[in-house]
Amino acid sequence: MSSRAREDSFLTRIVSTVSSSLELDEVLAAVVRLLTDASAVHACFVYLMESSGGRLVLRAASEPYGHLAGQIDLPRGEGLAWWAAEHREPAFIPENLLADPRVKYVPELEEERFQSLLSVPIVGTDGDVIGVISAHTEAPREFSPEEVEFVVTTASLVAGAIENARLYGEMRRRVQELEALTELAEAIARTEALEELLPAVAGGARRLLDAEACHVYLIERGGDDLTLCYSHPPGATARPMIPLAELGPELSTRARRGRVAVPLVADDELLGLVVADATRRVELARAIAGQVAVGIKKVRLIERLTEQNLIADFFEQLSHGRAGPELEGRAARLGCDLSLPHVVLLAQAVDERFDAALPSALPGTLVHRDGEAVRALVPVTRRGAEHVADAARALQAAPGAEAIGLSSVCSEPAAYVDGFEEARHALTGAAVLGKVAGVAMYEELGAHKYLLRIASDAIRDATVDAVGRLAVYDRQRQTQLLATLDEFLRRRGNISATAEALFVHPNTLRQRLRRIAELTDLDLRTDDWLMIEIAVKLVLLRLASGMDTSGA
Numbered sequence: 001m002s003s004r005a006r007e008d009s010f011l012t013r014i015v016s017t018v019s020s021s022l023e024l025d026e027v028l029a030a031v032v033r034l035l036t037d038a039s040a041v042h043a044c045f046v047y048l049m050e051s052s053g054g055r056l057v058l059r060a061a062s063e064p065y066g067h068l069a070g071q072i073d074l075p076r077g078e079g080l081a082w083w084a085a086e087h088r089e090p091a092f093i094p095e096n097l098l099a100d101p102r103v104k105y106v107p108e109l110e111e112e113r114f115q116s117l118l119s120v121p122i123v124g125t126d127g128d129v130i131g132v133i134s135a136h137t138e139a140p141r142e143f144s145p146e147e148v149e150f151v152v153t154t155a156s157l158v159a160g161a162i163e164n165a166r167l168y169g170e171m172r173r174r175v176q177e178l179e180a181l182t183e184l185a186e187a188i189a190r191t192e193a194l195e196e197l198l199p200a201v202a203g204g205a206r207r208l209l210d211a212e213a214c215h216v217y218l219i220e221r222g223g224d225d226l227t228l229c230y231s232h233p234p235g236a237t238a239r240p241m242i243p244l245a246e247l248g249p250e251l252s253t254r255a256r257r258g259r260v261a262v263p264l265v266a267d268d269e270l271l272g273l274v275v276a277d278a279t280r281r282v283e284l285a286r287a288i289a290g291q292v293a294v295g296i297k298k299v300r301l302i303e304r305l306t307e308q309n310l311i312a313d314f315f316e317q318l319s320h321g322r323a324g325p326e327l328e329g330r331a332a333r334l335g336c337d338l339s340l341p342h343v344v345l346l347a348q349a350v351d352e353r354f355d356a357a358l359p360s361a362l363p364g365t366l367v368h369r370d371g372e373a374v375r376a377l378v379p380v381t382r383r384g385a386e387h388v389a390d391a392a393r394a395l396q397a398a399p400g401a402e403a404i405g406l407s408s409v410c411s412e413p414a415a416y417v418d419g420f421e422e423a424r425h426a427l428t429g430a431a432v433l434g435k436v437a438g439v440a441m442y443e444e445l446g447a448h449k450y451l452l453r454i455a456s457d458a459i460r461d462a463t464v465d466a467v468g469r470l471a472v473y474d475r476q477r478q479t480q481l482l483a484t485l486d487e488f489l490r491r492r493g494n495i496s497a498t499a500e501a502l503f504v505h506p507n508t509l510r511q512r513l514r515r516i517a518e519l520t521d522l523d524l525r526t527d528d529w530l531m532i533e534i535a536v537k538l539v540l541l542r543l544a545s546g547m548d549t550s551g552a
Contacts (some may be wrong), residue, residue, distance in 0.1 A: 024165035026067075028060035031158055035135065036062045037518035039147060043114065043136040046122075047074065047081050048162070051130060056081055056132060059107075068108055079104035081132040084119040088129060090148050092118040095140030116141040118148065122155045124163055131162065177284060180208050184288065192302050194218075194229070201274070201292050209260065209285055211276035217242060218264075218272040218296070226273050238532050242273065260285045266293040308336060309367040315375055319420040323413045327355035334366055336377065343385055344407040344416065344423040345376040345392065354395060361391045367374075375420075385441065393439045401428040404439045428541055463527075463535040466520035471539050474517055481519070484512045486540065489533045493524070 028046050036044045043065060056079075058072040074081055083102045084091040093100045097117045103113055114136040122131035133155050185203040185324065190196040198216050206214035213236035217226035226242040258280035264272040274289050275281040314330040316322075322527035331338050345365075347354065350372060359365040364379040378388050385406070392404045405427025407419040422442040429439035470482040484502060488509075499506045517523065522532060 011473065024162060024169060025060070027161045027165055028158075029066070031154065031161075032060045032062050035133070035151070035154060039135055039151065040137075041118075041135040042138045043109070045109070045134045045136075046130040046131060046158070047134070048122075049085070051541060056085065057201050059131075065109060072108060074104060074106075076382050079106075080117055080119045081134055084121045085129045085132050088121055088123065090118065090120045090152060092116065092143050092148070094142045097136075102111060111136070113138055115139055116143070118143050118151060120148070120151045120155045122159045122162065124159050130159060133158065141217065177287075180204070181287060184208070185291050188291060191295065192300060194230070194296070194299055194303070197295055198230035199232070201288075201295070202230045205274055205276060205285070205288050205292070206232045208288060209276045209279040209281050211260075212236075212278035213238070213276070215275040215277075216272060216292075217275065219244075219270060229272075229397055236277075238275065244270075247273070262286055262289040264289050264293040264296060266297040269297075271296050305333075308368055311366050312370075314366070315420075318377075318413065318416040321414060321417040327413065335364070337364060338462060339410045339411075341380040341409045342419075343378050343380055343388055343409055344419040345374075345378050345388075345404060346420075346423040346427045347374045347376075347396075347404045348372060348402050348427060350374045357395050361395055362388060372508065375423075380409055389439060389441050396438050404429055405430050406439070406441045408442050463522070463531050464538055466522055467532070467535040467539045469519055470516065471543060481512060481516050482536070482539065484509070485516055485532075486536050487534060488513065488524075493529075 032044045032046060033043070044062045045065070046060040048059045049055075050057055050073075054076050056074040058069055060066075060069055076082060077086070080091055080093065080097075080100070080102045091102070093103070093116060095115045097103050097114060098105060098111065103111070103117065116137045116139070119136045120133045121129045122133060124130045124505035133151060135151065167285055184200070187200045187204065188197060191200060192423050201217050202214045205211070212428070213231060213233060215231045215236070216229050217240040218229045219226050222245055226244065226247075228238055228240050231238050247263075258278070260274075260276045260279055260282055260287045262274050262282070263270060264274060271293050274285065274292060276285060279285075310330060310333060314334060314336075317327045317330070328338075336342075345358075350369075352369075354374060355369055358367055358374075358378075359375055361379050366377045368375045380388060387410075389406055392406065396404050405423045405425070407426065410416050410419040426440045426442040426445060429442075429445045430438050466481070467485070470485065474480060474482050480502075484498075487501050488498045491501065495506050495509060499509045502509065504512075513524065524532070
């Protein structure tokens with residue numbers, strides 16, 4: 001058989017090989033074997049370009065060097081293979097190859113055994129060099145133009161096979177990624193606690209990203225630092241805390257294989273960070289981070305609702321005096337020591353930020369929200385109940401609450417029945433008595449403590465009924481007769497002082513007083529002012545408590 005016929009036969013076999021398999025490693029291994037036989041060379045190597053374009057990596061080699069595939073690479077500009085790739089043309093050294101400055105000596109390939117070397121670039125359909133074929137002989141050899149053309153033709157066939165195999169590998173990888181992402185999403189959906197979620201996330205993300213290690217960081221709402229919560233494998237080296245100010249780009253190229261750090265964001269809220277070592281798969285990491293963020297948001301919601309339900313039941317038992325093992329068990333789960341002093345806090349019309357700000361300012365506080373109302377159990381430290389009141393005043397001014405009421409100090413479970421009632425009375429007192437910053441302590445209410453208890457009872461009294469008619473009239477006519485009477489009594493009947501306090505003319509005040517007398521049948525000249533003043537306070541307290549005064 002002639003040399004030309006022999007080469008054609010080998011090319012036919014190469015075409016058959018590259019057409020019959022989509023597995024890149026199988027194709028390259030077969031090409032190496034066929035080229036070694038067809039070209040009568042002693043060693044054949046196929047290098048492929050890294051995606052970054054910075055290295056040529058050995059992907060296939062004739063025996064006895066096959067085991068070195070994937071273990072040897074040539075940095076840009078080193079070796080005859082890179083010369084051929086950069087000049088986009090074949091290059092060969094007929095003899096004494098190690099003396100050529102273009103050659104890089106690779107001990108593992110035993111290049112001291114060889115005399116000649118041919119390197120041919122593998123050019124893709126888009127014109128970019130995607131690899132290099134190198135052939136060695138042990139004796140000096142002048143490669144003929146026909147032999148070079150044969151390797152060039154083989155390289156063009158290999159280029160198509162490489163691109164097809166890569167497309168197939170990419171599609172198969174994407175299918176596997178979608179399947180793995182689906183499995184991860186199902187695992188996330190099944191978890192109801194962070195203790196279950198974080199190991200599943202770190203392990204799943206590490207496998208998907210083919211990373212050396214994966215770390216999950218979380219951040220508390222309003223916090224400035226990301227805290228390491230889980231690593232896979234356990235014990236992998238990672239920073240325990242990352243300040244937000246030090247967050248860098250998603251892909252760091254300091255390490256050879258890179259490092260990916262993708263934020264966990266759900267509903268425009270930063271929840272944490274996923275960090276994967278020795279990987280560059282940013283897009284896949286983003287897809288994982290999206291699922292993880294939603295999972296964390298869901299788990300936190302479940303935990304928050306579970307905790308809120310537990311606190312609600314706990315407060316219900318405390319406020320009704322239901323002591324016993326069940327109450328003690330709930331207290332233990334919530335980390336609340338009822339043998340230590342606490343105060344009960346009630347607030348109304350509270351901004352949602354108040355819920356997080358309160359335990360932040362007063363550590364150990366249990367908070368429960370019901371609509372716009374908030375109940376809380378606040379531990380009393382050595383700084384005393386006044387410190388709690390000061391913190392409440394600061395919080396009331398910042399996140400916003402119409403009024404806050406604080407009970408007296410409770411030091412045993414039995415005291416909380418009165419404690420919740422006292423906080424309710426203090427809340428009413430804060431709204432009615434115009435306390436500074438809308439915060440009232442039960443002990444500050446003075447005589448109003450007794451009025452508040454009376455106001456909550458359905459007692460009937462002619463004077464209270466008469467004043468109650470003013471409240472109804474004010475509501476129906478948008479007037480201020482009840483406030484006018486309250487101020488008039490506070491000013492001990494002084495027309496000038498009362499008019500000035502109400503910002504009205506004295507004659508307007510006199511008209512209001514006559515209308516008050518007509519509606520109530522009260523004679524402010526002869527009736528008992530103490531009785532009238534008590535009635536006014538009772539009606540105001542009932543209004544603040546939301547009690548019905550229409551029957552008065």
